Amino acid sequence: MPSQKFDDGSTVMGRWPGSSLYYEVQIVSFYPSTQLYTVRYKDGTELDLRDGDIKTLGSFRTKKRNSASPSRRRSRSRSRSPARARSPGRQPKRAQQASPAPVTRNSRKGDFLKVQLTPLRLEDYSVGKSNGEAEGIGKTVDYIREHLRTNVEKEDYLREPLRSNENVVKEIVRSERVLRYKRTKEQYAEKEPNNIEVLKVKPAEKIQTSEFGGRIGTLFMMLSLPPLLFYLLYQCTQKNVPLFSFYSYSALVDLWNPTVLGYFTLWILLNALFYLLPIGKVAYGVPLDNGNSLKYRINGFHSLILVAVVVGGLLYYQVNLLYVYKHLHQFAAAATLFSVVLSVYAVARSYRAPKEELSEAGKSGNFIYTFFMGRELNPRIGNFDFKYFIAIQPSVNGWVFLNFIMLLAEMNVQKLDNPSISMILVNSFQLLYVLHVLWNQEGILTSLDITHDGFGFMLALVGLVWVPIIYSLQAMYLVNHPVDLSRTVVAAIIVLNTFGYLLFRCANNQKYAFRKNPDDPKLSHLKTIPTAAGSRLIVSGLWGLVRHPNYLGDLIMAWAWCLPCGFTSILPYFYGFYLTCLLLHRVFRVEQQCNMKYGPDWQKYCQHVPYRLIPYIY
Incomplete structure (x- = not known):
């Protein structure tokens, strides 16, 4: 594997994605696994670039024209003709800026093209009038295009027209949209580097809202969800029991089983191993408040296949998988305990996280509400993302695994050679749904759970307990309640x-x-x-x-x-x-x-x- 070519913190020239323009950037970090450099532009934008998109500063020193050989200059280009000198597209030298301009390489000749962008003045946008009206918003796009077109200067020895400038136009034209609902000058005029004055809108203040009823509502949910879970589990796995019956005291004591806890821990570790395998592609989440985007490994589909291989191996060696069905309540208790411990760890480590890495609920200051909703938005150890892992591997894989266990249990309890049509329908429908979700796993990165909610008791309980068990209730019910x-x-x-x-x-x-x-x-x-x-x-x-x-x-x-x-x-x-x-x-x-x-x-x-x-x- 190639080693790192550019040192962290060094200043180089980085190509802007989708164009041939190179800008001065600073190397932030290097990832050996992906061979990508994280670079920071002068405006604070951070992107990941390949080695081929980065060049040293020395490679962009423009050629000096030989003043002693005027005939040579005339022979290399027709750009010194009187018509060229009188072209309205050329700018007087005194109007050109002294700061470095982005350059692009002529791939055929090995020469360079300079693009000189002059500042866009606030007055040119016709906003912030005293009467409160914004004029000429529709003309902004045309102005920017013309302004860039007339400020492109070619070197004498280039003959091909500039084509990559259109990418710059597209990027700057987007700034026109910020003028729609803002009317005052105080909200604009924050200057960006590279001699471009970009108009920015002050971000709207986020309204602090308490979801799920705030402190009282979340406390009620923390105290009521586990009993509700065990009630439904007890009702669906028992035959002919009264609707309002519940566990006896002796049955509650039997929920603790160290062996089952060990098996469940082994299940979590197995899924964590599959999550960390370098298989599947790498995707990026939505930009965070600090402007960065986290990397995620998209391998949930591969993980499900590996779980199926493990289950097939257990069946081949005649391991009794009905042990899970017979101790289903103890497994639910172990998963609930695991979710509580994980939630305590998440909230404890969140106090070392910077403020910009906290969720909206984590900034509320209420411990109960924060514990339930999650304080840290994306708790990680290296590349291991707790929230993303719990939402995919143990929850979805556990759901499919429990459905299969219920299919085997129905055949055992009802003395069937084949599962019933009802059980086949439930397993098939839910497996199709899971396969679709995992095949399109990258779309989960834009879901509300990933982008907005922190990692706390709610997501830990949902991923480890609620999804695998509650979503399998139909299959659990059919084990002891056959339906034709x-x-x-x-x-x-x-x-x-x-x-x-x-x-x-x-x-x-x-x-x-x-x-x-x-x-x-x-x-x-x-x-x-x-x-x-x-x-x-x-x-x-x-x-x-x-x-x-x-x-x-x-x-x-x-x-x-x-x-x-x-x-x-x-x-x-x-x-x-x-x-x-x-x-x-x-x-x-x-x-x-x-x-x-x-x-x-x-x-x-x-x-x-x-x-x-x-x-x-x-």
Whole structure:
């Protein structure tokens, strides 16, 4: 593996991605595993560049013209003709700036091209008038393009026109969007390096809000969620028990089992090993408050395959996997204890984290609320991200693993040679959903859990206990409560789940593709509205029908998973009611964040798309 070529802290020339322009940058760090350099531009922007995109300062020293050989200069280019000298596109020498300009290399001749960008004055934008009106916003783009076009100076020995300048135009044109809702001069005129005066909007002040009812609500949830979990587990795994019966004192004592705790710890370590394997691609999360983007290993799909291989090996060597079913309550207790310990560790280490690495809840100052919501946004040890790991590996892998265990348990308890059609439907539907999520795992990096919530008791309990167990309730119920379904009912359930899955998949894929590249020709049919934040909002197609079509598809699938359990008990339908309440609350949280981010643009978007979840109803 090649070694580091440039030293940390050294000043070099770095190419701006997507163009041939090189700017003066500083080496921040080097990652041997990816062979990428993290560099910092003069405006504070940090990017990862390859070795081929970085050059030394000495390689950009422009050639000096030989004043003793005027005939040579005339023979190399026609640019000294009278017509060229009178060209209006050339700037007088006194107007040129003394600071270094970005340069680009002529790949065919090995020469250099200088691009001189003169400052853009605040007055040129026609904003901040005394009467409060902003004039000529629509002319800003044309002005910037013309201003750049007339300030490009070629060296005499170059004959090809400048083409990479268009990338600079595109970047600076985006600054025009910040003029839409701001009207005063005090909010502008922060100068950036490279002789460009970029207008910036002061970030909107974030409103401190308490979610889930604040301190009282989160305390109630911490005290009520574990008992509710064990109640549902007890009801679904027992046969013919009263609806209001619960554990006896002796049964609660039996929940502690050191052997089971050891097996569960081994399960977590196995998933952590799969998480750390250098397989799968590396993706970047959304930019943080400090401007950096964290790296994430996208290998959840590979991890699930490895878990399946391990389970297949255990079956081959005739290991009794029904041990998990027989000690399911003890495994739930071990997972709950593990989540509590992990939450205590997360909040303890968060007090050493800088303030800019805390979540919004972590800045509230209330310990109970902070413990539940999470104080540190992205707690990490090296490349091991606790929140991201818990959200993917043990939760999703545990969900699929428990469903398979319930399939084996049904065949054992009901004395069946093959699993029932109800059990097959539940396992197939939920496995399809998991495979889709893991195949599109990169989209999770933009979810509310990753970008907004800290890592605390809520996410630890959800990832280690709630998802694997509550999401497997239908399979647990069918072990002791067999259900016979007719072919017509089976076909109807399959159609319903397929419709929900297609809606869920198409909406999520479209959203992710648009976030990745809004200018993708495949998305040209979508209608959008611009925002002052610089992004666009979709107002046609699925995202023009309702504001959250992916949540609607998720809900349809959730209820389709419950239907194979019949209608003799309400217990297996808990997941449907739970997910409905969860997504309704998430709709509120997401729209609150969007309203803070987009301001009046969000209100305009809501006029275009009036329904949140269900067309013409809600």
